[in-house]
Amino acid sequence: MKHLITIFFHILIISISVQAAENFTISRKNRVIQEASTQKGQVSVDSQIGNYTFSTLKGNTYQLDTLTKQGPVIFVFLSTECPVAQRYTMRLRRTHAEFTEKNVTLVGVYANENDSLEDVQTYVQKAEFPFLIVKDTDGSLARHLGATMTPQVHLIDSSNTLRYRGPIDDNRIVTRVKHTYLKEALVAVLDGKKVSVKETPAFGCTIHLPELPNESDITYSEHIAPLIQKNCQTCHQQDRIAPLTFSNYADAKTHATKIAKYTQAKLMPLWRLGQGYGDFKNERRLTASEIEMFTKWVEAGTPKGPIVKAEPNPQPSDTWTHGEPDLVIKTANLNELPQGHDIAISLVIPTNFEEEKYVRGIDFQLDSGFNIRRINAVIGSERKSQKMDSAEDGATKSVDKPVAQDNMNRIDWTWTPGIVPNFLPDGIGHLLPKRGEIILEMQLHNSDNQADKSMLIGVYFTNKTETTKLHKVTMTGYSNQQNVVSSYRLKKDVYILNVYPSLQVYKHDMRIVAITPTGEQIKMLWVMKSDFKWNEVYHYNKPIFLPAGTRLEFEDIETPNPELSNQKNESLICHFYFVLASEYKPE
Numbered sequence: 001m002k003h004l005i006t007i008f009f010h011i012l013i014i015s016i017s018v019q020a021a022e023n024f025t026i027s028r029k030n031r032v033i034q035e036a037s038t039q040k041g042q043v044s045v046d047s048q049i050g051n052y053t054f055s056t057l058k059g060n061t062y063q064l065d066t067l068t069k070q071g072p073v074i075f076v077f078l079s080t081e082c083p084v085a086q087r088y089t090m091r092l093r094r095t096h097a098e099f100t101e102k103n104v105t106l107v108g109v110y111a112n113e114n115d116s117l118e119d120v121q122t123y124v125q126k127a128e129f130p131f132l133i134v135k136d137t138d139g140s141l142a143r144h145l146g147a148t149m150t151p152q153v154h155l156i157d158s159s160n161t162l163r164y165r166g167p168i169d170d171n172r173i174v175t176r177v178k179h180t181y182l183k184e185a186l187v188a189v190l191d192g193k194k195v196s197v198k199e200t201p202a203f204g205c206t207i208h209l210p211e212l213p214n215e216s217d218i219t220y221s222e223h224i225a226p227l228i229q230k231n232c233q234t235c236h237q238q239d240r241i242a243p244l245t246f247s248n249y250a251d252a253k254t255h256a257t258k259i260a261k262y263t264q265a266k267l268m269p270l271w272r273l274g275q276g277y278g279d280f281k282n283e284r285r286l287t288a289s290e291i292e293m294f295t296k297w298v299e300a301g302t303p304k305g306p307i308v309k310a311e312p313n314p315q316p317s318d319t320w321t322h323g324e325p326d327l328v329i330k331t332a333n334l335n336e337l338p339q340g341h342d343i344a345i346s347l348v349i350p351t352n353f354e355e356e357k358y359v360r361g362i363d364f365q366l367d368s369g370f371n372i373r374r375i376n377a378v379i380g381s382e383r384k385s386q387k388m389d390s391a392e393d394g395a396t397k398s399v400d401k402p403v404a405q406d407n408m409n410r411i412d413w414t415w416t417p418g419i420v421p422n423f424l425p426d427g428i429g430h431l432l433p434k435r436g437e438i439i440l441e442m443q444l445h446n447s448d449n450q451a452d453k454s455m456l457i458g459v460y461f462t463n464k465t466e467t468t469k470l471h472k473v474t475m476t477g478y479s480n481q482q483n484v485v486s487s488y489r490l491k492k493d494v495y496i497l498n499v500y501p502s503l504q505v506y507k508h509d510m511r512i513v514a515i516t517p518t519g520e521q522i523k524m525l526w527v528m529k530s531d532f533k534w535n536e537v538y539h540y541n542k543p544i545f546l547p548a549g550t551r552l553e554f555e556d557i558e559t560p561n562p563e564l565s566n567q568k569n570e571s572l573i574c575h576f577y578f579v580l581a582s583e584y585k586p587e
Helices: 002-019 064-070 089-102 117-127 140-145 181-190 220-231 249-254 256-264 288-299
Strands: 024-026 033-035 053-055 061-063 073-078 105-110 132-135 152-156 162-166 203-206 327-330 343-350 357-366 372-379 396-398 411-415 428-432 437-444 455-461 471-479 494-501 510-515 521-527 538-546 551-555 570-580
Touching: 061 064, 064 073, 064 538, 073 140, 089 105, 089 181, 117 132, 152 181, 162 181, 220 249, 220 288, 249 256, 256 288, 357 372, 357 411, 437 455, 471 551, 494 521, 510 570, 521 538, 521 570
Parallel strands: 073 105, 105 132
Antiparallel strands: 024 033, 033 203, 053 061, 073 152, 152 162, 327 455, 343 396, 343 437, 357 428, 357 455, 372 411, 372 437, 471 570, 494 538, 494 570, 510 521, 510 551
16 A cells, blocks of 8 residues: 555645746655746846736725835735645734835736635635735736745835745745845845845745636727727827827728738837836737737637727827826917927927926827927926027927027927826926026928918926926937046936937947946846837836946947947937935835
């Protein structure tokens, strides 16, 4: 009998080992399944985690960004059936009790598809977990963080950076624990120190996530329409920048092949920034599963599916996305514009304010059929321009681009039809001097159709009595040239709020890092090479603090090539906007 039991045990171990081949193995210490290594394709440690919204079992909704403003966040992936995860019940309760007063948020996540909602509710009640509990029904949170095992923790600091990924400690039997990985990492993060062990293979039970819809199950109404409405229709509708409209099923079916092709190539939605270099507001990215869904839908013949309700339209172009502006300026009919394709013109808009103003943001509304590709709003600088006849509201038109008198004071604000503009926090603004001017540098598309068209300009001022002025530093580099590449050393403590790479930066990758006086390297920006000329001002989700003495430098800029020395300069220009830390404290 003993012999048969031994044979059966070995067969069981072999079958588990086969299933766990490549990605998992059997650990000698714990005699359970363990990750073979920190696997490729997972979210890497020290990378920033994008914002994520989730709901708990109690029905409360939280945003990751909101929680990390209070302090570090720990996501621990659990299972009602995994015996290893069950062994950590008391340890997790103690962790919560020890660190909750230090503004640490602990979130238990149940992502296994075989853990029903009822099972999780029953288990959590029995375990008396005092922390937040999430039933990750579709596995989206597990995929967002790259979770693979239960139990497994992901520690995210106040900058939304993943600082530790792995097991809670090094042994499922509490009396044999030698290394408390999670606690050690958490103490280091709270003390502002580097985490000594950032990642180690987790052990326990593998996570089985719900499968994505089969190719035959994907339909326009259930799967594709929500993706298009969220990621495409802001630009792909009437009177917006994109040349194609995706307002209904017929439009999507007509252009289905193009949609799949451009999403696969990650050219659409249009977002120039690479991951891991800063965390930005309103990122326009598709997940790998969403891209795959577009592809499978096309391969299945673009099935429509039942339309149970009218398809919602995106926000109309005559709506102010940030509420009613403090100042609305209406231009006269722009019927004297030059004719042609992709014409650049400027509008000079004088203001008659007798006191200084601080501008938080600018938005626009266009008449139907007014084809503007891009607007750069320049404020707070004295400029000269060749003015045309005055318009009814005091605005003047200039065909020749105005010349900046002081380029270092030039403040740019980009706007593109369909892209929701980001605004500065209340209490921070671009300085608009007394009787200053707002210069609109516009690129028209098919300008021969602009007759009898006008637009509204909405200006938003800061409402706080004490306002902090926004400053700017400009970085300049050159590719394939033997020219000096600029770096910039900050003289004071600052908070970086947003960044604006110039339109010329599209033929080459551009990465910029900040190196603090202690040698810490902070990845600030990665503008990826693109086939599209595109620029916008990117706003960080949270202001980035940089101490005095920090250097902003280009990273991995192309080495000058002597064979290309006679070719035209490819300049890499980028503007960082900041406030002095002595004048502003983020909320």
